[in-house]
Amino acid sequence: MTHYGGIDIGSRTIELVVVDEAGQVCASLQCDTGYDPLAATRSLIDAAPFDRIMATGYGRTLFEISFESRTVTEIKAHARGARALFGDAATIIDIGGQDSKAIALLENGRVKKFEMNDRCAAGTGKFLEIMARTLGFTIDDFGREALQAQNALTISSMCTVFAESEVTSLIAKGEDPRNIALGLHHSVIRRAAAMINRVSSAGDVVFTGGVARNPCMTELLAKQLGRRVLVPDEPQRIGALGAALLLMEEH
Structure with a gap:
């Protein structure tokens, strides 16, 4: 089964959400962005296995360059994540x-x-x-x-x-x-x-x-x-969830 990751790199925290092919959340992690967002990002992606990943948030461009990853705007990511939890x-x-x-x-x-x-x-x-x-x-x-x-x-x-x-x-x-x-x-x-x-x-x-x-x-x-x-129960993770779901739906 393929797993899809969404990572939201914010100014204060970084969130990673992994979903399966049915869109069910398999993992949800968070850490402080700190002074080295790339190191913090690596610590998250090493802790949760996935097959593909899409980045959003404040640091998505840095992630795209460093990890050769797809990115999506925060607007689209939060829209998709919110709609997943609140259908209307x-x-x-x-x-x-x-x-x-x-x-x-x-x-x-x-x-x-x-x-x-x-x-x-x-x-x-x-x-x-x-x-x-x-x-x-x-x-x-x-x-x-x-x-x-x-x-x-x-x-x-x-x-x-x-x-x-x-x-x-x-x-x-x-x-x-x-x-x-x-x-x-x-x-x-x-x-x-x-x-x-x-x-x-x-x-x-x-x-x-x-x-x-x-x-x-x-x-x-x-x-x-x-x-x-x-x-939402975890409002800071909605962008990461949306990115993961958008990536899943593309495949």
């Missing part, structure tokens, strides 16, 4: 470490329209990571702490540098870090919701990417949109 999925928001993408799908699952923010860290996982560190939270605790806030403070800037300075000033004034955290989450959600509404105005939204693991982001996004937000 028509709208996807993917927020990763370096960029965010809103994707609308046709009834047949093909991409209808998309919008992408990849020119600055605003609204991405990196932005949230820097803000969490500034407030003294771990990235894993950031969303949970924000949900404990009594009152969301307004953060006027989405530029990472200016926002960090604004947060530092609020801390110096004695403001509750949780209230600041909630304000930061609101600012990111407003940006994400606007992207989604520009590509799709109704229906459920599938939330993919590592930021989807943040419970505050999921809750606020649903409230802001007035739509149901669906989160």
